[in-house]
Amino acid sequence: MKRDLRSHLSLRFLTIYRKMVAGNGLLYPILGFASCVAFIYMSFGDLKLSSFPKEPKLSFVERNGTQFLLDGKPLYVNGWNSYWLMAHSVDENRRPMVSAMLQAGAKMGLTVCRTWAFNDGGYDALQISPRQFDERVFKALDYVIAEARQHGIRLLLSLVNNLQAYGGKTQYVKWAWQEGVGLSSSNDSFFFDPSIRKFFKNYVMTVLTRKNTITGIEYRNDPTIFAWELMNEPRCMSDPSGDTLQDWLEEMSAFIKSIDKNHLLTIGLEGFYGPKSPKKSTVNPEEWASTLGSDFVHNSNITNVDFTSVHIYPDHWFHDLGFEEKRNYVSKWVHSHIEDCDKVLKKPVMFTEYGLSNQNKDFQPSQREQFYRTILDIIYKSAKKKGSGAGALVWQFFVEGMEEYNDDFGLVPWESPSIYKLTIEQSCRLARIQEHSQEKENLKELCSKRD
Secondary structure (H helix, E strand, O other): OHHHHHHHHHHHHHHHHHHHHHHOOOHHHHHHHHHHHHHHHHHHOOHHHOOOOOOOOOOOOEEEOOEEEEOOEEEOEEEEEOOOHHHHHOOHHHHHHHHHHHHHHHHOOOOEEEEEOOOEOOOOOOEEEOOEEOHHHHHHHHHHHHHHHHOOOEEEEEOOEOOOOOOHHHHHHHHHHHOOOOOOOOOOHHHHOHHHHHHHHHHHHHHHOOEOOOOOOEHHHOOOEEEEEOOEOOOOOOOOOOHHHHHHHHHHHHHHHHHOOOOEEEOOOOOOOOOOOOOOOOOOOOHHHHOOOOOHHHHHOOOOOOOEEEEEOHHHHOOOOOHHHHHHHHHHHHHHHHHHHHHHHOOOEEEEEEOOOOOOOOOOHHHHHHHHHHHHHHHHHHHHOOOOEEEEEEOOEOOOOOHHHOOOOOEOHHHOHHHHHHHHHHHHHHHHOOOOHHHHHHHHHHHHHHO
């Protein structure tokens, strides 16, 4: 209806303009034409944005020492993973599910969602091949960012996968091999092959400087993006010393910061301690964890890395421990990384993935609530005393009808009342120790109901 009214008024202006041309010499036609152009611009210039009403101004999240800051005041994060947002948005008919997930996150008081900003090669690829992108898929990512902004959700965007899902470093190595420039067929050549480094830098440049076709904002200038993540779970097992991965991290983190000085940057580490760390035998789950070519403290100590990242999957790390033993270990794991960041790194720590598998032989649904609470309680206590425990993102949430994206850790939050309640509880208690109004305003009604 609104669009039809605009069309009607525009036709009236064009009729007036023709009459002015016919009877008023040269001056009136010029003035008439200018008026028509101005009117048509005002009438149609914002149609592109019409489905996205004007949103409040957002500030970039910053950091000072061990704390995230928003508008100069401490920020603590309760959030989640929905890696599938871009992939699901390629088909416009499935976008309502993306919107529903973001809206549901906001209703639980969640403020950050971690998701993939990559799909390299294969089906619905964002990057079809080096230097070639699918605009249709890029528009899906545009949509995710614009829709997140509407719901007051910030995004932690990951730029490449260590694993083969959605292409990952394996795809980059294949491209180099196909173009006849690859030095090795080893997946780890991703980290040391100069040609592959150029491929990745080109990708990073393209994404960071992308102008959103919905909002008109370049990604690097959009505060809807909470931070960039270099890689999901980087490992370079061909060099257990860690030197190869460290060199790559230093180069790529500096490259990102040369393009984008607005956003925070993290690595995407799992949090294992390397062979030179005194914690390799006291905190690592088992000996294998020190042989992956990564080291939590050494990697995270890079100047251009703003905050640290840690994952929590005792189900994958241990096979003989019972639930209580795993929970005790997780408490030790979380405390250890907060201690590292409080005393050594002086940076915030985000537990960017945590989950409990429903495939464990002794699994009971009630264990998830206990497991999640163990992690969230430690983070809350750290935040309350202004420590480095800055937040956590559960793996993973999705909505009904999306079972193909599920794994043994995923859940529809409102189908698990205890998890739903705990999630809101964490959002509210973190909100109470924050002083800024921008995020707290959104939580006021939710948390007042609980009080």
